[in-house]
Amino acid sequence: MALRRNQADIASGVLIGLTALAGVAVWSQLPAEVAIHFSASGTPDNYVSKPVGVVLLPALMLGTLLILKGAFRYxxxxxxxxxxxxxxxxxxxxxxxxxxxxxxxxxxxxPFDLVLGGSLVWAVFIVVYARQAA
Known part of the structure; x- marks a missing residue:
């Protein structure tokens, strides 16, 4: 079943909301400094305060959504x-x-090797889907 644009907007909004809620749900269990970036071996190499760590990616998701909407409109x-x-x-x-x-x-x-592999699979899937649907 293919998604229409308004359904995609709703689904995207729900995903952003769930992502934000996940951070709020585990707030009390997170350390004061949250690792947000890791080397390929899985070693953290960038930390931020807990509030930034919880809000950063949902905010980036919202920004990315707006950029994608603008790009697809243009x-x-x-x-x-x-x-x-x-x-x-x-x-x-x-x-x-x-x-x-x-x-x-x-x-x-x-398992960071699986994260990297999954990221590659996601990228290939998106490219193949877009090319086949065009």
Missing amino acids: DPPETPQVAAAITVATMAFMGAIHGLVLAWNLGYPV
């Missing part, structure tokens, strides 16, 4: 479902990354 794809699918897939990807960052900061083991 240069729409031939098939409107492509814009909807790319938008929702991007919001889901960013939400998943936020979930993994929260999990790591809560002490759960995060």
